[in-house]
Structure formats: structure tokens, C-alpha cells
Amino acid sequence: MSIQIDLKGRAAVVAGGGRGLGQAIALTLAKAGADVFIGNRKEEEGLAVVKEIEALGVKGAYHFLDVAKDETVQEFFKQALQFADNKIDIVVNNAGIIETRAMMDIAGEEAHKVYEVNAMGLANVVRAALKQMIVQEEGKIVTISSIAGISAMGMLEHYSASKYAAVALTKNAAIQAAKYHINVNAVAPGIIRTKMWEEILDMMTDASEETRKRDDTFDNAIKDIVPFGVPQTEQDIANAVLFLVSDLAKEITGQVLAVDGGTTI
Numbered sequence: 001m002s003i004q005i006d007l008k009g010r011a012a013v014v015a016g017g018g019r020g021l022g023q024a025i026a027l028t029l030a031k032a033g034a035d036v037f038i039g040n041r042k043e044e045e046g047l048a049v050v051k052e053i054e055a056l057g058v059k060g061a062y063h064f065l066d067v068a069k070d071e072t073v074q075e076f077f078k079q080a081l082q083f084a085d086n087k088i089d090i091v092v093n094n095a096g097i098i099e100t101r102a103m104m105d106i107a108g109e110e111a112h113k114v115y116e117v118n119a120m121g122l123a124n125v126v127r128a129a130l131k132q133m134i135v136q137e138e139g140k141i142v143t144i145s146s147i148a149g150i151s152a153m154g155m156l157e158h159y160s161a162s163k164y165a166a167v168a169l170t171k172n173a174a175i176q177a178a179k180y181h182i183n184v185n186a187v188a189p190g191i192i193r194t195k196m197w198e199e200i201l202d203m204m205t206d207a208s209e210e211t212r213k214r215d216d217t218f219d220n221a222i223k224d225i226v227p228f229g230v231p232q233t234e235q236d237i238a239n240a241v242l243f244l245v246s247d248l249a250k251e252i253t254g255q256v257l258a259v260d261g262g263t264t265i
């Protein structure tokens with residue numbers, strides 16, 4: 001007998017699903033049979049992912065979303081509810097941005113953006129998701145934090161603080177949601193070379209350096225930080241999300257699952 005995760009007939013929402021980890025999460029949920037509603041700021045990226053979702057034989061759709069602006073979150077969930085025939089089973093908040101400037105180099109005001117998206121934006125999405133799921137008395141929410149939300153990294157201080165906030169929001173939401181049978185968990189990705197990591201490499205190397213130097217810097221970071229000695233992939237993160245939204249994880253809530261090759265041990 002084999003164990004399979006089957007999400008046929010379920011409706012999933014992926015905030016920040018236009019590329020990188022969000023794209024892999026959206027496609028993995030679709031491969032498991034879920035219909036998937038995508039939101040992010042860049043329409044062309046969102047629509048491209050929708051095409052890939054539909055090619056898997058399930059329903060997909062896109063709507064504009066800026067998680068930092070609550071009015072767009074409200075409208076996005078209104079549209080999502082229509083898409084999902086009034087029952088949203090799964091919400092994944094993957095939307096996030098990086099702040100590579102050091103804490104000592106920028107004043108508070110300049111650092112606001114990363115908190116607006118990674119902390120307040122997450123709160124906006126979780127609030128909208130919970131409002132609906134409380135009515136349904138059912139649902140799964142997964143937030144995407146980071147290894148920088150579990151331990152200090154000695155750099156990316158503001159990003160790290162915003163991702164610690166994501167963990168705190170997840171745990172507190174999980175307590176509120178428990179009596180309605182709603183699971184709220186976080187995934188903490190390790191190091192995946194997406195566009196976000198290219199921004200980190202811009203900070204770690206001279207922008208004029210050739211590709212080989214960037215590759216060396218990335219490889220050295222992996223060797224220095226990751227016990228398994230390899231970077232993680234988008235699919236590694238999507239697999240963890242798939243597990244957490246499945247019935248296999250029905251007794252898991254308020255947890256942070258690090259997918260990091262041992263980095264945060």
C-alpha cells in the first residue's frame with residue numbers, strides 16, 4: 001500500500017505565487033489535485049504560473065495582490081472566495097522581500113518596507129484567511145518564514161527581525177485558530193538560489209564581478225553554513241508545505257518546520 005497526498009476538490013490560495021518558492025508551492029499543490037488562486041504584484045508572472053497550473057488539469061486564476069496594502073488583501077480574498085465556490089481550504093503566504101542593507105547603515109524609516117511586507121503583510125493575509133476559515137470551521141494556513149526567523153545570521157538584521165515576527169504571528173494565530181480546527185504552521189526555508197538570493201549576492205559581491213565570482217561566493221556560503229553541504233531547492237520547500245496542508249499533518253499546529261539541511265540545528 002502506498003501513501004499519497006490527494007488534494008482533489010480543495011481550493012488553495014498562494015500569496016506571492018508568481019515565481020521562486022511561491023511558484024513551486026503553487027505547482028506542487030496543483031499536482032496534488034488542488035485548484036490554485038495566485039496573488040502577487042506582477043501580473044505577467046502570476047498569469048504565467050496560472051498557465052502552468054491549468055496544464056496540470058486543475059483550475060487556476062490570478063488576481064493582483066500587495067500584501068502590505070490591506071484593501072488589496074480584502075479584495076483578493078473576495079475574488080478567491082468566488083474562485084473557490086465559497087470555501088478556501090488552504091492559504092499559503094509566501095510573499096516576502098529582502099532588505100540587504102545593514103542595521104547600522106540605515107535609519108528606522110528606511111527599513112520600514114521589509115516589515116510592512118514580511119510582518120504586517122503576513123498579518124493581513126492571515127487575518128483575511130482566518131476570517132473565512134473560522135466561518136468554515138476548517139482550514140490550513142502555512143506561512144513562509146526563514147532560517148533567519150529562527151536564529152540570528154549576523155547579517156540581514158531587519159529581514160531577520162521581520163521573519164522572527166512571522167514566526168510569532170504564526171504561533172499566536174495557531175492558538176486563536178485551534179478551537180475552529182484550523183492548522184497554522186510555518187516553513188523556514190534554508191538557502192535556495194532564487195531571485196531573492198541573487199539580491200543577497202549583489203550585496204556580498206561587487207556588482208561588477210563576473211558570474212564565476214558570484215557562484216564561488218554562493219558555494220562558499222553553503223559550505224560555511226549548511227551541515228549537509230548543499231543548497232535547498234524550491235521543490236524541497238514545496239514538499240514541506242504539501243505535507244503541512246495534508247491530512248498527514250492534521251495534529252500539527254503552531255510549528256516551524258525548518259527545511260535547511262541542518263543549518264539551524
Ligand SMILES: NC(=O)c1ccc[n+]([C@@H]2O[C@H](COP(=O)([O-])OP(=O)(O)OC[C@H]3O[C@@H](n4cnc5c(N)ncnc54)[C@H](O)[C@@H]3O)[C@@H](O)[C@H]2O)c1
Binds near residue numbers: 017019039066095
Ligand atoms: N530563497 C531563499 O533562500 C529563501 C530563504 C528563506 C526564506 N525565503 C522566503 O521565501 C519566500 C519566497 O522567496 P523567493 O526566494 O522565492 O523570492 P522571490 O523574490 O523570487 O519571490 C518572492 C515572491 O513574493 C512576491 N511578493 C513580494 N512582495 C509582495 C507583496 N507586497 N505582495 C504580494 N506579493 C509580493 C513576489 O512578487 C514574488 O512572487 C519569501 O517570503 C522569502 O523571504 C526565501
